[in-house]
Structures are given as C-alpha cells and as structure tokens.
Amino acid sequence: xxxxxxxxxxxxxxxxxxxxxxxxxxxxxxxxxxxxxxxxxxxxxxxxxxxxxxxxxxxxxxxxxxxxxxxxxxxxxxxxxxxxxxxxxxxxxxxxxxxxxxxxxxxxxxxxxxxxxxxxxxxxxxxxxxxxx
Amino acid sequence: xxxxxxxxxxxxxxxxxxxxxxxxxxxxxxxxxxxxxxxxxxxxxxxxxxxxxxxxxxxxxxxxxxxxxxxxxxxxxxxxxxxxxxxxxxxxxxxxxxxxxxxxxxxxxxxxxxxxxxxxxxxxxxxxxxxxxxxxxxxxxxxxxxxxxxxxxxxxxxxxxxxxxxxxxxxxxxxxxxxxxxxxxxxxxxxxxxxxxxxxxxxxxxxxxxxxxxxxxxxxxxxxxxxxxxxxxxxxxxxxxxxxxxxxxxxxxxxxxxxxxxxxxxxxxxxxxxxxxxxxxxxxxxxxxxxxxxxxxxxxxxxxxxxxxxxxxxxxxxxxxxxxxxxxxxxxxxxxxxxxxxxxxxxxxxxxxxxxxxxxxxxxxxxxxxxxxxxxxxxxxxxxxxxxxxxxxxxxxxxxxxxxxxxx
Numbered sequence: 001x002x003x004x005x006x007x008x009x010x011x012x013x014x015x016x017x018x019x020x021x022x023x024x025x026x027x028x029x030x031x032x033x034x035x036x037x038x039x040x041x042x043x044x045x046x047x048x049x050x051x052x053x054x055x056x057x058x059x060x061x062x063x064x065x066x067x068x069x070x071x072x073x074x075x076x077x078x079x080x081x082x083x084x085x086x087x088x089x090x091x092x093x094x095x096x097x098x099x100x101x102x103x104x105x106x107x108x109x110x111x112x113x114x115x116x117x118x119x120x121x122x123x124x125x126x127x128x129x130x131x132x133x
Numbered sequence: 134x135x136x137x138x139x140x141x142x143x144x145x146x147x148x149x150x151x152x153x154x155x156x157x158x159x160x161x162x163x164x165x166x167x168x169x170x171x172x173x174x175x176x177x178x179x180x181x182x183x184x185x186x187x188x189x190x191x192x193x194x195x196x197x198x199x200x201x202x203x204x205x206x207x208x209x210x211x212x213x214x215x216x217x218x219x220x221x222x223x224x225x226x227x228x229x230x231x232x233x234x235x236x237x238x239x240x241x242x243x244x245x246x247x248x249x250x251x252x253x254x255x256x257x258x259x260x261x262x263x264x265x266x267x268x269x270x271x272x273x274x275x276x277x278x279x280x281x282x283x284x285x286x287x288x289x290x291x292x293x294x295x296x297x298x299x300x301x302x303x304x305x306x307x308x309x310x311x312x313x314x315x316x317x318x319x320x321x322x323x324x325x326x327x328x329x330x331x332x333x334x335x336x337x338x339x340x341x342x343x344x345x346x347x348x349x350x351x352x353x354x355x356x357x358x359x360x361x362x363x364x365x366x367x368x369x370x371x372x373x374x375x376x377x378x379x380x381x382x383x384x385x386x387x388x389x390x391x392x393x394x395x396x397x398x399x400x401x402x403x404x405x406x407x408x409x410x411x412x413x414x415x416x417x418x419x420x421x422x423x424x425x426x427x428x429x430x431x432x433x434x435x436x437x438x439x440x441x442x443x444x445x446x447x448x449x450x451x452x453x454x455x456x457x458x459x460x461x462x463x464x465x466x467x468x469x470x471x472x473x474x475x476x477x478x479x480x481x482x483x484x485x486x487x488x489x490x491x492x493x494x495x496x497x498x499x500x501x502x503x504x505x506x507x508x509x510x511x512x513x514x515x516x517x518x519x520x521x522x523x524x525x526x527x528x529x530x531x532x533x534x535x536x537x538x539x540x541x
Contacts, residue, residue, distance in 0.1 A: 045331075046386060046393035048448065049435035052329050 001068040002097040002109065005075065006061060008034070008090040009082040014060045020081035021064070024073055025119030032061040040088035059090065065097055067110050070119050137223055139230035142359040146231050146239055149355025152348045153242035157184055157249050159344025163402070164253050166337030167395075167447055169330065171529025172257045173337075173539045179252035179264065183245045186265070190272055191241040192216050198277035199240065200227065203287030208278045213237075226286040228358040239355060240280075247276055247304045251506075253447030254312035255319050255519070257330075258526050261534050263519050267315075267509060275311065275505050279303055279498065295494035296464050296476055296487065298367065299356035301410025301457040302498040309454015310499045311506040312445055318510035319519045321444030323526050335395050342398035346375055349405045353412040363473050367412040371405060374412075374424035378404025378456075381428035396432075399452060403431040407456040411464040414476040419467035426463070427456040458495055465491035 009017055014031065021029065035056040042055035066074060075092060083089060102112040114120055161180035168176045187195065194214055201209030213219050216237065224233035248268050255264070280303050282290040290302070297303065322330065332338065353371040357364035382400020386393040407427035408420050415423070434451030445451075465488035468479035478484040513519055520526070525533035532538055 044390065046389075046391040046396065048393065048395050048399050049386075049389075049432050049439070051390045054329055054331065 002100055002113065003066055003068050003071050004095050004097050005064040005066065005071070005078070006093040006095075007064075007078050007082065008036075008038075008092075009060050009062060009078070010084070010088060010090060011058050011060050013082045013084070013089075014062075016081040017062060017078055020077040021062075021074065024077050025117065025122045026064060026066065026070075026074055026077075027115040027118045028065070028113065030063040032063070034059050034061045038088075038091065057088075065100055065113050067113060067120070073119070137229055138221075138232060139359070142228075142230040142361075143232065143235060145360035145364065146228075146235050146355055146358055149351035150235065150239045150242055152351025153239065153246070153355065154184070154348075156242075156345055156348035156352065157181065157246050159341045159348055160246060160249055161341065162337045163341030163345060163398075164256065164338075164447055166334040166339070166341065167332040168256050169529070170333040170540060171531055171538075173333065173531065174537055175261075175530035175534055176252070176256045178261075178535065179256065179259070180249040182265070183249045183268070186268060187241065187245040187248070187272060190269065191237075191244050195244055195272060195277050196237050196240065198273065199244070199280040200224075200237070200285050203281065203285055206287055206289035206292060207282065209281045209285050227284075230359060236358065239358075240284075243300055243304060243352075244272065244276055244280070247300075247308050248272055250304070250308035250449055250453055251312045251315060253449040254316040254445050256446050257530065258322050258520050259319065259530075260518060260521050261530075263513050263517055266517070267513055267519075270509050271311065271506065274509075275307065275502055276303075279307055279501065282497070283494070290494050290497065293493070294477060294487070294490050296414055296468055296491065297410040297461065297494065298413035298464075298476075299353045299409045301461045301464070302494050305406045305409060305453040305457030306461070306495060306498045307502045309450045309452075309457065310503040312449035313454065314503045314507035315510050316443060316445035316450075318507055318514055321442070322446065323523060325444045326442050332395065338395060339398050342402055345402055346405060349375070349409075353409060357413055363413050363475075366417075366472050369417045370408050370412045370415055370420035370423075373417045373420040374408030374427070375401045375404040377421045377424035378407065378428040379424075381425050382432060385429060385432050399448075400428050400432075403427050403452050403456045406453045407460040407463070409457060410460045411467065414464055414468035414473050414479075416467070416469065416472060419463070423460060423463045423467070427459050430459055431456050458499075461491050461495050462488070465489075 035058055037055050037057055042053050044051045045054050100112040101108050157180055161177045165173045165177045197211050197213035198209045201212045204210055219237050220234050221232045223229050228236045282288040283297050283303050349371055350368050354364045354368040379397055379401040383392050383397045386396035404424035407423050431451045434455045435448050438451055466480045468476055469482045470478055477487050480488045
C-alpha cells in the first residue's frame, strides 16, 4: 500500500526536515513553495509609512510518496525536525496513492518508490542510523 | 558671442544633463519595484516612454513654449519652434557661458522626468493610450507654461522674485498635485483597501533610489548652470537634506516597528525633493533642517492619504508635493545672499516678504496643476476612458496592455 505525505512546514525549517529525512533514508521528495495561512493568520511587515498586515505567508510543502510500512518513522522524523512550538509550525496530511509508475523502467507500486540506499534497503541490510553515518 | 563660452561650465552642464537623464530610468525602477509583478513592465514603460515622448515634444515646441519670448508672462512664444536658433551660441537670458543648445537639453531632462513622476499615481490600472494622450496634453498645457512662469525670461512668478532653484514648483509640487488630481479622477485599484497590495521587488526600488540620488547632483548642482561655488553649495545641500531625511524616516519607521528599507530610501528621495527649490540658496545646515522636517511631513502625509482611502498609489503627492511645498517655504525662511548673490534673503535673514512670494508661488502652482490635471483627466475619462477593464486589470497590464511579461 502506498501513501502520500504532504507536509506543510516553515520556510526556514526546510533544511532541518531534509536532513532528518535523509538520515532515515527517505531519498525521493518534492518541494513546493506555497502561500497560505492557517491558525497563525498572518504577519506584520514594515511598510513605507508604518506597518501593514500580510495574511498570505510563504510556506514550504514537502511531498513524499512512500510505502505504508515506512509511514510512522517518516512522520516522526518530520514532527521532530519541523517543530518549534510556536504557532505556524504547519500540518502533515497523509493520503492513499492508487498507483506509482516509474517512467524509465515501467516498475509499479512499491518497486517504483525504491531507491538504492533508501529506508527499505537499509532495513533489509540491518543498517542502523549510527552505523551508516 | 562664441567667445563668452566657458569650457568648465559647459563641461559640468553636459555631465549634469546626462545625470538628470539617468534619473528617469532610476525613477522607473524606483516605481517598478513597488508594484505587483504583473505590472512591473507597464510601470517601467510609463516612465521610460517620456524619454521618447518629451524627447520629441521638447524639440518641436516644448522648449519654445517654456523659454521662448514671453507672451504676457504666461507662456513662451514660438520663436524657438523646432529648436530654430537654439545652438552653439549662449542665450544671455538663461546662461551666459554655455551654449543655448545645452541649456535646452538640460531643461529637456526636467521636462522628461516631471510627467514621469506623476505616473506613480495611476500605476496598475491606467489605459496606455489614454495615458499617452494625457501626457502630451499635460506637458504642453501644464508643464511648459508653468516652467515659463518660474524660469522663463519675463515669466510672472520669476519676475515677482519667487525663488525656485531646481524645480520645487515646476517639477515636484506640479507632479505631486497633478498626481493627486489624477488619482481622484481614475479611482482606486481593484481590491485597494481590502487586500494589501505588496511591493513585488524592493531591491529594484532601492536601486532606483540610488540612481535618483546620484542623478540629483546633476539636477540641483547642475541648475547653477556653471561650475562654480553655487553649484558646489547645491551639491552639499542636496546631499545633506537627503541624508537627514533618510535618517529621520528610518527612526520614524523603527518607532512604528522595524527600520524599513523601503522607508529608508523613501525618506532619502523625500529629502532630495524637499531641498530642490532651496538647494542653491541655503546653507548645508539649513538643508539639514529641511530634510529633517520633510521626513515626518511626508511620512504622516502617506498615513493621512491612506486613512482617506485614496489610492494615490505610490505617494507622489506625499513624497514630492508635500516635501517640496515645505522646501519652497523653507527657501523663504533660510535663503541668504551669502550663498548666492543672485538669490535673495529669506525671513531669517531679514526679508519676510520673500516668504509671501514663496507662498504665492506655491498656491499658484498647486491650483494651476491640480485644476488643469483634474479637468483633462476627467474629460479623458468621460470620452475614451482612463482605465483598463476589470479583466485587464486582474490579468495585469504587462500582458493585457503590452503583451510581454517581466519574469517568464
């Protein structure tokens, strides 16, 4: 079963999240620069004369397609690396994916989202985080 | 006559002419950064096109209407039509030591940038064709006569003794109050007051402000029309006012939150606009006061304009109109013949009458430029329409009006 994670995170947390994902062996991801707001509402910017409110903030959306058995570990890594405790930390959405097809090889499903040295290969080799790095 | 030409003076005014020309691209970028990305090319074009439009108008008849033989003190005659007789020989009415052709070229650069200043009022919604028609009419029936009143030989304000060294009335009050009139005629941008309209590229604006400051040395110090002590004084006062206004603006902005970079450069430009009429008549210390007072005036002018829900989009009125109104008043206070023997003394140097003359010049300029601009803009609005359609405005003027986009 394949899943999609859409994680909306702070702009300045992208490298932390990327590093954390890399560390557990998540290799493939897409990053979007998005604009929007949630509970945080907006921010105040300095203008020409006094300040003004902006309600559309720049956020980063990280999309990851992965096998269900890796889901919890990945969510955990994002939760830890994207956290500041202030409002505006973001949200994680998880949804099912019908099918994935790798264009180069025609592989489908789980095979299509596997990469050399990724989270599954590490597990099969019994590689732990610490011994890898 | 040819013998009277001074090569030092001529060289300096040639350089100044180039510096003032550079201010129009500078202004284009100053404005271009403050609009949304879908309108940046349109905004740049609104300024740039004047280098072409006035570059032709001025040679054909603009110069003659401004500096030709006076008709009753109100407008120049047609004796310099097509620059006839405007060449290597000096015109002793204006500058005895440089060719008249150079004086005419230097003045052309002022005629180019003044209407470009007004465009800040109506960016992001003006119909290009209507704007072009407006601009030719404005240059001809507002700028050229006003320029004659103040700087033309026999012009009524100049003859009365009004002091305006480099264009407080002719350029900045005229642009500021015309901008106000045009903004009232065209109405606000769609969504104005509901959603914040954010500047899309403040670095462009900062770059533009830098070019403006450099160019302003030509604008003010070049207005001495000679390489002499008055030119040097004008350069010092120009720099000092820009500096003090920039500092004060930064502090005001800081007290309201953070020291805004957009605020800092706006303050600098306000200081430059304020000192323009005074630059060749006052001391550097007076210029420091001029800049320091201009900053809060324009800062809270923007706030006032915003509270009134008036979409004079890039604050030409607050930044140029108000600042230079104060600059004209300050000239009536701080002017001293110790700086410029050809000038006059102001109130603080024992000549209160000068202040009255300055006030008259201010009121006449405001009334004339606001009135005629409002009338012309309204007539155009009722006939061919000043605005683009709502759809065109939403798409953005770069694509809908010019068929190009700035960032692909």
